[in-house]
Amino acid sequence: MNLKKIALVVAAAAAIGLFFYFDLQRYLTVAELKAHRAQLLDYYATHRLQTVLVFVAIYVVQTALSLPGAAILSLSAGAIFGAALGTLYAVLAATVGATLAFLASRYLFRDAIVGRFGAKLEGINRELAARGGNYLLFLRLVPLFPFFLINLAAGLTPLPLRTFVLTTFVGIIPGGFVFCNAGASLASVQNVREVASGRVLLSFALLGLFALVPAIYAKIKSR
Structure with missing residues (x-):
């Protein structure tokens, strides 16, 4: 492993360590969001671009490092x-x-990820390698596996980067809208679990089945 890769690994490990050392997860609750929403809106009103950039940066880091708090x-x-x-x-x-987590899984942490999650990733890897984008779209629409685990698993397969990016973007739009729409009416939200109701999950499952139709058809045809 060259110096650049070592530096990236150390930086990622340090960021994850600091997150848990300072217990930053305690701020990622519905109660905290409600308590500080007024201040956040006031800041956004006077610093629109800065607020957007900081938010996007925080979300990117959270997702890339597979930290809790996406919801x-x-x-x-x-x-x-x-x-x-x-x-x-x-x-x-x-x-x-x-995408950053996908690339890290493919080029930086492959051996460590296989050693830690190998058994859990075996089925996902097999289906991703065989069905590619269709299966990834299904996984994005239907939350059968944690979001971060899918990123890591996809990086261990021959799935093209372009397919991963496009499918991820399209596949997370429905879920993203459900949570953002709930956030727009934050007063009515008591906890994260109530946002993803049974009816919402059923709708995602139906969308996911449509994503699998080409793969199912190809499998039937091959038989």
């Missing part, structure tokens, strides 16, 4: 920027962060 950040996007713009910023940031 709260999506709610925050809706609470600060509104449902439409919040979805745009959240989806763009999550896609960039997921």
Whole structure:
């Protein structure tokens, strides 16, 4: 491993360590968001571009390092920027962060990830290698596996980077909009779990099945 890769690994490990050392996760709650929403809106009113850039940067780092808090950040996007713009910023940031995690998995942490998650990733890897973008779109629409685990698994397969980026961007739009729309009406939200209701998850599952139709057809045809 060359010096650049070592430096990146050390920087990532340091950032993750600092996140948990200072217990920054305690700020990523619905209660904290409600308590500080007024201040965030006031700051956004006078520093629009800066607020957007800082938010996107935080979301990218959170996703790239597979840290907790994505749901709260999506709610925050809706609470600060509104449902439409919040979805745009959240989806763009999550896609960039997921792409960085994908590249890190492929080029930096491959051995460590296989050693830590090998058994859990085996099935995902097999399906991604066989069905590529269709299966990835299904996984993005239907939350069967954690978002970060899919990023890591995809990096271990021959899946093209362009396919990963495009499919991730499209696949997380529905979920992103649900959370950002809920964030725009933050007063009615008590916890993260109630946002992803059974009806919402069922809708995602149906969308995911449509994504798998070409793969299912190809499998039937081959038999």
